[in-house]
């Protein structure tokens with residue numbers, strides 16, 4: 001096989017830069033008119049291990065497959081630090097080129113984010129597109145976005161990824177032309193392109209702010225009720241949407257596909273004890289979720305940060321359960337939700353009935369099959385118990401002329417009894433710490449000094 005540009009090279013360069021076109025049309029760096037052949041490259045730095053790199057490359061292969069391409073080869077390197085110019089060493093870059101030629105690959109995908117300069121240099125050496133994991137994930141998100149907000153979030157993430165890389169791919173925009181009024185005297189096409197993109201970024205940010213405001217109104221309304229907020233989180237494809245459907249008959253899309261869910265869906269769920277809660281399904285996580293996406297999806301992910309409790313759904317049949325749990329924990333950390341209490345839910349136990357070891361390793365966790373409905377009663381019970389343990393039983397005395405305070409207690413807590421005395425109405429209720437703080441002046445007797453009141457039956 002020759003060394004120079006082949007037909008594939010030609011074909012590929014025609015498609016370069018289609019990523020993130022204006023108007024939010026879902027389009028990608030990965031050409032979907034045929035299945036591209038891809039070489040994957042992973043680098044192990046001193047703080048990582050070869051096993052971790054392998055697991056990450058397995059995941060990358062899955063991501064590439066979801067985006068519509070096939071892995072045809074894999075290259076691994078150990079380094080102390082990335083090469084600033086080419087990420088891998090020069091010798092390794094040549095090896096990648098040789099493998100690309102031998103396997104007739106169209107594109108090389110690196111498991112770590114490449115700087116714009118690294119990407120440009122690698123494309124020169126390799127004679128084909130050099131993409132990174134972030135581009136692949138953004139591409140999948142672009143294919144899956146369907147709501148107005150989802151599309152805007154993905155486009156924003158794409159533009160933020162693309163802006164610093166504009167220099168090397170500006171030719172695409174020159175071909176498209178700037179349109180009337182966009183080309184000023186003495187202005188380079190690159191500057192015009194950049195300004196258009198920056199304007200688009202501002203417009204998207206403004207649109208998303210408005211959408212987030214609407215959501216804030218809804219979530220404030222939910223906060224005014226006594227209902228707790230629980231969010232489903234977990235590795236992508238673990239079965240979060242299936243669990244929501246099983247618990248609430250929500251009818252959201254659940255399919256064997258990475259990142260099927262991009263929008264948050266909230267449904268009411270009533271627990272066996274009669275308490276109501278709001279359960280929200282949201283976007284799944286993977287290793288090294290791109291920061292551009294985490295930022296763009298901030299308002300969607302706020303439901304996770306604001307939740308009283310997380311149901312961390314884990315696919316018990318996955319090849320690397322511990323690695324997936326770790327990836328989710330890291331992402332929770334990245335979005336600032338590391339302190340929200342969680343219940344671990346091992347799903348798909350129909351595919352791996354041997355979950356005893358997992359349950360033992362994670363005390364308080366539950367095993368379910370959302371597909372078959374097993375373990376769901378146990379999950380509901382665990383949910384009730386955990387939520388109840390997060391409230392306190394308190395006694396408050398409310399003067400007769402403060403009906404508003406009484407109404408507030410009913411809204412925010414669970415009232416167990418009301419008795420009248422000469423001062424007012426004595427209410428025994430379960431309150432969460434926030435409500436207790438807001439109602440502090442009405443707490444009677446020992447509740448004022450000792451925050452934790454033991455259950456009479458405990």
Ligand SMILES: Nc1nc2c(ncn2[C@@H]2O[C@H](COP(=O)(O)OP(=O)(O)OP(=O)(O)O)[C@@H](O)[C@H]2O)c(=O)[nH]1
Nearest residue numbers: 237239240241242254255256259260261284370371
């Ligand atoms: N065998 C089996 N399959 C399940 C179970 N729960 C979910 N699935 C399947 O797993 C796949 C993913 O389920 P989803 O509910 O879409 O997973 P998700 O976590 O919402 O995934 P994303 O939204 O893509 O991140 C679907 O094909 C489901 O039918 C289960 O308990 N057993």
Ligand SMILES: [Mg+2]
Nearest residue numbers: 240241260261
């Ligand atoms: Mg889902």
